Amino acid sequence: MTDTNALTMDAPVENSVLDRGAQGVIGKALDRVDGPKKVAGKATYAAEYALDNLSYGYLVRAPFACGRITDIDADAARRLPGVLDVITDYACFIRNPAQGNDTEAPEQGVREVAYFGEPVAIVVAESYEAARDAGEAVRVSFEPGEGRFDFDGRLDEAEQPEDGVAPAHFDQGDLDKAMAEAPHRVDAVWTTPSQNSAAMEPHASTACWDEDGLTLYGAYQMPASDRQQLADALDLPVEQVRIISAYVGGGFGSKLGIAPESVAAALAAKKLGRPVKAVMTRQQVFDATVRRSNTHQRIRLGADAEGRLNAIGHETICSNLPREDFFEPAGIGTHFLYGGANRRITHDIVRMNRLLSGSMRAPGEAAGMLALECAMDELAEAIGLDPVELRKRNDPQADPEKNIPYSTRKFTQCLDEGAARFGWAERNRTPGDRRDGEWLIGHGMAACCRSNMLMPSEARVALTPQGVAVVETDMTDIGTGTYTILTQIAGEMLGLPADRVDVRLGDNRFPPGAGSGGSFGAGSSGSSVYLACQALRRNLAEAMDCDEKDLTLKDGEAVAHNRRVPIEQLIGHGLDAHGRIEPGEMEKKATQASYGAHFCEVAVNAVTGEVRVRRWLSTFAAGRILNEKTARSQCLGGIVFGIGAALTEELVHDARNGKVVNRDLAEYHVATNADVPQIEVAFLPERDPDANPLGSKGIGELGISGAGAAVVNAIYNATGKRVRDYPVTPDKLL
Numbered sequence: 001m002t003d004t005n006a007l008t009m010d011a012p013v014e015n016s017v018l019d020r021g022a023q024g025v026i027g028k029a030l031d032r033v034d035g036p037k038k039v040a041g042k043a044t045y046a047a048e049y050a051l052d053n054l055s056y057g058y059l060v061r062a063p064f065a066c067g068r069i070t071d072i073d074a075d076a077a078r079r080l081p082g083v084l085d086v087i088t089d090y091a092c093f094i095r096n097p098a099q100g101n102d103t104e105a106p107e108q109g110v111r112e113v114a115y116f117g118e119p120v121a122i123v124v125a126e127s128y129e130a131a132r133d134a135g136e137a138v139r140v141s142f143e144p145g146e147g148r149f150d151f152d153g154r155l156d157e158a159e160q161p162e163d164g165v166a167p168a169h170f171d172q173g174d175l176d177k178a179m180a181e182a183p184h185r186v187d188a189v190w191t192t193p194s195q196n197s198a199a200m201e202p203h204a205s206t207a208c209w210d211e212d213g214l215t216l217y218g219a220y221q222m223p224a225s226d227r228q229q230l231a232d233a234l235d236l237p238v239e240q241v242r243i244i245s246a247y248v249g250g251g252f253g254s255k256l257g258i259a260p261e262s263v264a265a266a267l268a269a270k271k272l273g274r275p276v277k278a279v280m281t282r283q284q285v286f287d288a289t290v291r292r293s294n295t296h297q298r299i300r301l302g303a304d305a306e307g308r309l310n311a312i313g314h315e316t317i318c319s320n321l322p323r324e325d326f327f328e329p330a331g332i333g334t335h336f337l338y339g340g341a342n343r344r345i346t347h348d349i350v351r352m353n354r355l356l357s358g359s360m361r362a363p364g365e366a367a368g369m370l371a372l373e374c375a376m377d378e379l380a381e382a383i384g385l386d387p388v389e390l391r392k393r394n395d396p397q398a399d400p401e402k403n404i405p406y407s408t409r410k411f412t413q414c415l416d417e418g419a420a421r422f423g424w425a426e427r428n429r430t431p432g433d434r435r436d437g438e439w440l441i442g443h444g445m446a447a448c449c450r451s452n453m454l455m456p457s458e459a460r461v462a463l464t465p466q467g468v469a470v471v472e473t474d475m476t477d478i479g480t481g482t483y484t485i486l487t488q489i490a491g492e493m494l495g496l497p498a499d500r501v502d503v504r505l506g507d508n509r510f511p512p513g514a515g516s517g518g519s520f521g522a523g524s525s526g527s528s529v530y531l532a533c534q535a536l537r538r539n540l541a542e543a544m545d546c547d548e549k550d551l552t553l554k555d556g557e558a559v560a561h562n563r564r565v566p567i568e569q570l571i572g573h574g575l576d577a578h579g580r581i582e583p584g585e586m587e588k589k590a591t592q593a594s595y596g597a598h599f600c601e602v603a604v605n606a607v608t609g610e611v612r613v614r615r616w617l618s619t620f621a622a623g624r625i626l627n628e629k630t631a632r633s634q635c636l637g638g639i640v641f642g643i644g645a646a647l648t649e650e651l652v653h654d655a656r657n658g659k660v661v662n663r664d665l666a667e668y669h670v671a672t673n674a675d676v677p678q679i680e681v682a683f684l685p686e687r688d689p690d691a692n693p694l695g696s697k698g699i700g701e702l703g704i705s706g707a708g709a710a711v712v713n714a715i716y717n718a719t720g721k722r723v724r725d726y727p728v729t730p731d732k733l734l
């Protein structure tokens with residue numbers, strides 16, 4: 001019989017079983033349990049499922065940016081060797097399957113196109129090469145429409161969207177008046193470009209139908225909600241869709257929802273009566289999935305003589321396709337990071353014929369802190385105050401907008417600890433003062449924050465008669481370490497070594513997990529595993545005839561009242577339990593976020609404008625650290641992406657048609673090894689009982705927040721140049 005242990009987070013959870021530390025594996029830098037499989041090529045990624053009788057799909061795209069398709073001529077393509085079919089049904093190519101819009105199909109092959117390269121057909125053939133070759137022979141006729149490709153010239157057309165994860169518009173007090181009265185002010189505009197998630201693994205789906213319905217093998221961050229999206233897109237009952245996504249080669253937001261290849265593969269497989277594998281090319285990943293929107297951000301800060309903020313304005317504009325309701329929530333961190341009575345934080349959308357925009361690597365904070373944290377640096381300079389001190393003076397005691405407390409917030413401790421470890425007191429004080437040959441040396445810092453979220457999540461944990469814990473949830477591991485931390489949680493709770501815990505993920509046959517997104521994956525799925533294990537502990541305590549709190553489980557043994565029993569002897573024919581966590585009142589009772597501080601040293605070449613980041617230290621406070629190594633790796637990744645955002649990363653749109661020009665990893669420059677110095681990361685000890693039973697907070701998207709601003713502030717400190725247009729490429733510094 002399955003025991004369900006459900007918890008709604010309506011109150012703080014104190015005295016976690018994890019605090020007893022019987023096993024001592026929680027928090028440890030355990031190597032990835034899936035590492036050996038990955039390096040041996042035995043972890044199956046999206047494009048690697050080898051089904052019998054497989055056929056191959058290739059997406060054909062619109063050769064224009066905006067208008068109406070009048071005809072798709074696939075006759076020549078169909079006659080090519082190995083070609084099985086060309087499918088042009090409108091329903092395959094829902095622009096944003098995740099949002100289910102544009103689903104009505106007027107007539108076969110006739111449809112509106114809203115961005116250059118939008119998928120419009122799929123060729124299916126006996127080989128991928130044959131499908132790709134035939135794709136070139138498909139002719140698309142169209143009536144061009146009037147496209148909107150200019151962002152800067154259309155700012156005054158920006159529309160207020162519906163509220164999203166952040167309110168679209170927020171006003172408190174009188175910002176204009178407070179600005180007018182402030183003795184110290186900053187009022188400037190920062191711009192950030194479109195970006196691409198740039199996961200290593202391209203999107204791929206293998207679709208296969210049988211009497212139970214559709215099975216889709218692919219790369220998904222959120223199998224539970226992706227399954228629902230797929231069912232909606234295909235008009236199927238959700239029980240007839242099964243997603244399998246055991247290993248994901250990076251997501252960064254691009255695999256939160258389903259992408260065009262999944263629906264196309266599913267429909268093609270149904271029509272052909274055989275499995276279809278559709279793999280997107282690298283170029284298609286860049287120009288036919290999803291982007292982070294470019295942004296235009298006006299920041300206004302007004303402070304008194306001591307540097308206390310009385311005015312904070314953060315007015316942001318992003319771009320998206322007509323009718324899409326997602327906006328880049330660039331002001332989200334500004335809501336809770338600093339105090340100040342008079343506030344205005346807005347998000348508007350300019351409608352453009354550019355690739356769909358959506359969530360990518362810390363949507364909101366990643367882009368917004370590039371502006372806010374440079375503005376804070378400018379304010380510190382205007383006042384003549386240490387930028388660390390300015391931030392500390394604006395650390396409010398409670399949420400500045402909601403009249404509720406913060407959950408644990410070690411923000412000022414992150415600032416102090418980071419400044420001490422980095423040697424901030426020894427920093428360069430005046431731009432241009434410090435030189436190393438032709439290199440100008442500068443130091444910069446920025447604050448870091450990321451809202452914490454909890455999502456509903458379920459898991460099953462079974463103890464086999466052999467004393468192995470089998471953990472099952474359709475949560476994913478997108479390279480983040482889920483397999484490893486769930487192994488540690490179950491191991492700690494049940495007193496088992498890692499090799500007696502078997503974590504199985506990414507299959508809709510398992511209980512619906514939180515999925516990997518929004519930095520909520522570890523805390524949410526980990527809590528559901530914790531709760532299932534807690535139920536098993538009660539069962540084991542009963543078998544030991546003791547209270548759960550008096551039971552110690554360690555090294556495969558149960559210990560209570562001077563009895564020591566191998567747990568196999570308590571399990572009988574097997575035990576299993578179900579855990580379920582749900583968000584509750586706590587998210588309204590306390591503002592929850594993770595915090596940090598970045599410090600860096602850059603060298604800027606006075607002759608060429610080249611920037612090298614030479615030294616980096618960051619501190620973070622994110623509740624309980626579940627695994628010191630995987631957590632650190634998450635932070636390193638975020639910082640690396642921050643360096644890229646500051647210096648190189650930019651998705652370039654052709655001004656004539658919005659087409660993505662740099663469509664591969666050679667031309668789209670994420671920071672790589674040679675761009676990144678040794679990075680030091682320090683975690684402050686913390687438990688957040690308001691967040692979840694683990695006391696952990698989100699860490700996946702924390703490191704990127706503010707990181708790019710630290711680089712740009714250091715560039716100013718080196719050169720005296722304030723560049724407010726990201727990325728800060730050498731041409732902007734000369």
Ligand code: MOS
Pocket residue numbers: 221251252253254256359360361362363516517518519
């Ligand atoms: Mo994240 S952008 O929620 O994968």
